[in-house]
Amino acid sequence: MRYAQGGGLTEERREFREGLRLTAAGRFARGDTSPVIAKDLRVSVRSVQRWRHAWASGGPLALRSVGSASSPRLSGARFAQLEGELAKGPPAHGRPDQRWTPARVKTLTGRRFHKSCTVQGVRKLLVRHGYSCQVPARRAVGRDDPAIYGWVKETWPHVEASRRRPGPGSSSKTSQASR
Template identity: 65%
Template sequence: MRCAQGGGLTDERPSFREKLRMEAAERFRQGDENPIIAHDLRVSVRSAQRWRRAWSQDGPRALASRGPASLPLLGDELFAVLEGELAKGPVAHGWPDQTWTLSRIKTLIGRRFHKSYTVQGVAALLKRHDWSCQVPARRAIERDENLVAGWVKETWPSVEGPWRCSTPGSSSRTKPDS
């Protein structure tokens, strides 16, 4: 039996699922019914039916785990090469600015490795390798953080002005004294 992309399972989970299938195979041999097996093993009746069909054709070895249905297109070695290409920056690969987007990375993977990913697949690949999406801060190159901090501290309070006091007849939330 195969699980797509590892079935989204942790390393322990595929072996647990295989033990369930082997237990089901033993129950098939004993002649138990699918709904009873499904209930006892806490799986769907449909899974028990599918397992029984595979077991009846090829025996218990048909229920053994054969790993994920597909392997990632870029393994760890190729991802290391991709990281090197990403470090060069988008301009080095022909884009007009220094912003990496998922579609640009998708195009780079296609050009460099002749592999086809979807944009969502690129996002999953990057996330799997602990990369995060970041939005660049749009700041002027000439920006001086010390001057900005001084302006906020000294100039902004005088520009902002004191809070207005409410007086009777203004849009105050309190009622005027009678």
């Protein structure tokens, strides 16, 4: 699986996975089979087999985490600066409304830090740092929930039923065969 920002795992998650591998190493030494270990650790049998192969060639040290494959696009200090810019709001950056979309954050990141990212990479970066999709907090002022509920319960079934019933002039082959 690819991650947008250099490995994509937090340090805690990397340590958790390393702990699983080291637990498996202890089970290898006891002689447990791969399917049993996989079931107990809730991982795939193929992963346990890969770990067993690495353990056989290099011991428990071969199962240690080596860190992320590459450095993240934005360091912790730069992400803190990005958070400051996001806190100023979109109007401070020339946007007419109060929405931060991944595409807008991508543009801001490119202008502020001269870093090129994909929209999906920016979205994953934001999710990794605790941001989530914005959901409208309010509904339309003129919305009438009881009227909507009544229409759905009373009117819609009649509309739906009339759409399903073949009538005169229908081109349905099943309605012509039954005549």
